[in-house]
Amino acid sequence: MYPVSELIRNLADEHGRNRHNLLPILQGVVEQEKYLSEYSMIEIARELDLPASEVYGTATFYSFLENKKMGKYIIRVCKTITCSMKGKNQILLAIEDMLKIDLGETTPDGTFSLLQTNCLGFCHKAPAMLVNNEVYTDLTPEKVRDILSSYLRKQKEGGSHGN
Amino acid sequence: MAISYQLKRADFIFKNENDWEDVLSKSIKRTPSELINELISSELKGRGGAGFPTGLKWKLTAEVPNVTKYVICNADEGEPGTFKDREILSMVPFKVLTAMAICGHVIGAKEGYIYLRGEYFFLQPELKKAIKEFEYYCKEIKLDFTIRIFMGSGAYICGEETALFESMEGKRGEPRNKPPFPSDSGYMGKPTVINNVETLAHTYTIFKYGAKRFYDLGVQYSRGSKLFSVSGDSPKPGIYELELGMSLTDFIEEFGDGDTKAVQVGGASGFLVPRKRFAETAIGFQGKLVGISLPTGGSMMLFNSSRSMFNVLDNYLEFFREESCGQCTPCRVGCQQLLKGIKAVKRGEKNARYLDKLLRLTETMKLTAKCGLGQSVANSFSSIVENFREEMIY
């Protein structure tokens, strides 16, 4: 884990320092830090010689580039029509119950954040959700509890579960 | 129930004979105009939902002289109910890569990109491996073509071609003014062919077997086969490759659960067809046959009688309200007005006649919105409100 400014410099070295390299760099920072802080955006602006407001305006456009502090594992439950029909609300309830947070919130210990998202492309196996980049389908409240527990276990063991 | 005569299965896309190297090396030995004519005579139309003739698209881009060009595979599959492109990319990626390289040969492009939506991040490792193998072979046959993956970050609108270019250029994914069209000015202002994943997979079939095999399937104006993503109240959700031109009655016979009230054809930007209209609706690109013919990206969502159409419409409008880029007035404000409007009518805050005002609004959105998103809201809105008006009010 590098400090952010070093990470940004490495990303810029890897992808390039032109405007059309902005998105991969933003994604690289979110990949590690889980969100884009004011500091990271300023560093990216400095590195690419862009106005800070442009970096901000571009980042806020994309739903996956968060600019508020997020937990280590971001849960995104699909809320589009098929998942909605097949029980997404029960899934949300189960998660809210288990983690004791509401939609849009992060657990106090910074492990999980709970968000909703739009169609993930698994409608034939609804309901579905993402945890960071992993997809989980055919969800039931029990299955969800199992999935989240496994993350908690990995977290305790100090390992990194998927990414 | 036996498969009715009209509902024909096809098996081109997922059949994998591992002969992509052969297809590629043979195709690049043919001239660009030969390949273009093959595509044009196949009458292949874009499978992402817009249905633009693929052969024509490649032709127009090829005709621009002496300048850098690009081939882009649009894998930003975000339409609710569509999941076929994911399957293609995980099962038969080499077909797509081959098609991109052949396109490069036809139009004169040396660089190809796959714009992969952020939600499909998990496809990256396998896809990268495939690309590596692919590029290795290209070097062997001295074909100058590289492919890179560009990841999206959670924006449905980036599936729109010009919004996709903007996104790849590191900006907000806001659609551009057309003209100019991508064949003249696309990614980085250069002529670009941008095709849906499935479209490219079909071109592979056409280049392998020839246009006639493809043309012989389907019906007039809607040639060939298409992948359908079936979900919702169906006992057999999944991906099916079927010939175009089938009637909805036959489709529902096969895929419905016996209680199908309506089916949404083409995702949230498509049309809702109520049961009474199944017989007169066919799936294709131009209506000369029977009643309406609906172009589609292949998303088929089935709703049975337990579902509330108000809830369905509400869900779609929420989706559009969030995913609109927000640039143009009719779409940005229109989506908000439609969503609040139907909620107000349902709650009794507004008279039922307000629905007609909203219908009029969707007409305006269809005529004036800057891109396909705003223009298609009218489709689902009007088809749901007109067919299930009472569910909007009571």
Add this chain to the structure above:
Amino acid sequence: MTKKIKISINGIFVEVEEGTTILDAARKAGVIIPTLCYHKDLCIAGNCRVCVVEVAGQKRLAAACATPCEEEMEIYTNSLNVLHSRKQIIELLLSEHNADCTSCFKNGNCELQKLASDYKILKQDFIRLVPFKNYSIDKYSPSIIKDDSKCIRCQRCVRTCAELQGINALTVAYKGDQMKITTFFEKPINDVVCSTCGQCINHCPTGALVEKNYIEKVWDAITDKSKHVIVQTAPAVRIGLGEELGFPVGERVTGKMVAALKRLGFDAVMDTDFTADLTIMEEGTELLQRLKGVLVDHNPEVKLPMATSCSPGWIKYIEHIFPDFLNHLSTCKSPQQMFGALAKTYYAKARNLAPENIVSVSIMPCTAKKFEAARPEMHDSGYRDVDYVLTTRELAIMIKQAGIDFMKLEDAHFDRLMGESTGAAVIFGATGGVMEAALRTVYELVTGREVPFKNLDITPVRGMEGVREATIKIENPLEEWAFLDGIELKCAVAHGLVNAKKVMDSIRTGQSDYHFVEIMACPGGCLGGGGQPIPTSLEIRRKRAEAIYAEDAGMPLRKSHQNPEIIKIYTDFLGQPMSEKSHHLLHTHYTARERF
């Protein structure tokens, strides 16, 4: 030769060049299509969709501002579809807009209001969206007020800040119904790299961006018998004020302006042009001192080129973006601030007034001047040098409030002591004016002769191109300036911050070897400033520039050093240019700021 094509608009046939937009072609045919996001100064956006028209054969309406004409296109700008759609779009905009017109600063000059009025949107059934969002009004900047509830998201301000000024203080953020125009991390505009130039205000069609107005405060001061209120007027105001009060663009209304100010109740009406002449004296001397420092003493502390410092938008910009070049800025204050410092010292003494009872007001074509007057270091007189700054627009409002029939006023004259000026001062209002005025004086100081240009009109520095250069060769100077013999004085003029950046970049890379650079933050110079009448365009700015040069040509004195009041202030009060007193009152320092 671009190909000519024939098209028809509403049945009228027109021949236009291929590639002309429908909007321009329509104008040629005498058809006006309403627009909102379109602006002549900026790139095409095509996002408001107000200008949609019907093109025969196309099932969707096309945006007239963004669609190029093609051969034999048949266009209809008033078909039923177009009329219905346009009305609905205006209605949609109104539903998203805080349409509380009677309490809005732009009431009467708002483009959305005009559209609603032209199309008679009498029935607005759509649900009002404003109460559902939590908008805040950003009032923290001394110059600009940003009210999101009135924003129609045409993005003109963003394009202005990006293309015309190159600062990008404003940006578009989020998407969908959350889409808004805001700053980096939605901070108050005062906390980001905003230069306060106010160009965004000039280009905003509604009341979303307006200047912070001090009208009430000035009325309070005027009506307070215990206060002696003096007012100074900038050069560009006298050719812009008329536009707000019934005169055509580019009308010179100097005399009427003074008369109106007197009628409003100001105790003394004096001229910023006076201190403009003073600035020339100070700045010209400073330039010569710097030239000596570099060419003779080879002092590394002395920097060339020297850049003008009278544009506060430019000052804030260089403080943010080129803080390492601050020692290139002339230490002279702007004419406004010089006047402010003198008002409560020199003027107060001469008129035997207690400085704490003087309220110093200025009328400026500029919003950055409000920021400048509020800068912490501007109190060399012992009090706040300039208390309130009013824009040209605010003055027009006060004149209307006072019931003055501006057009019928008789010309009046500025008051004595700080009211006399020369032609060199009035051209400060145009881009290139400061340079020209400085050259007229400096050249004569150095050689004893007038500048070698017909009628003293140094045309190479005039005009509207972004960056202009001029070279003046010094030959046979007076003995004192012998070290300048043979030197080619290289000068550059830039207006609009985008061009300022070009000049600064070329200085930084060493590409250019200028001695003296004039930079104005606003396109056109002060005459196109953030406080001037709206609307603005290149044509309007050209006309105003013509008026300024006409005013200059018509003045009896054309060189700053000939101004008798200037001579008097040096004899009586300051001593000579760059004296200790001058340094104390008329010179200043700058603050390096963050780039992001």
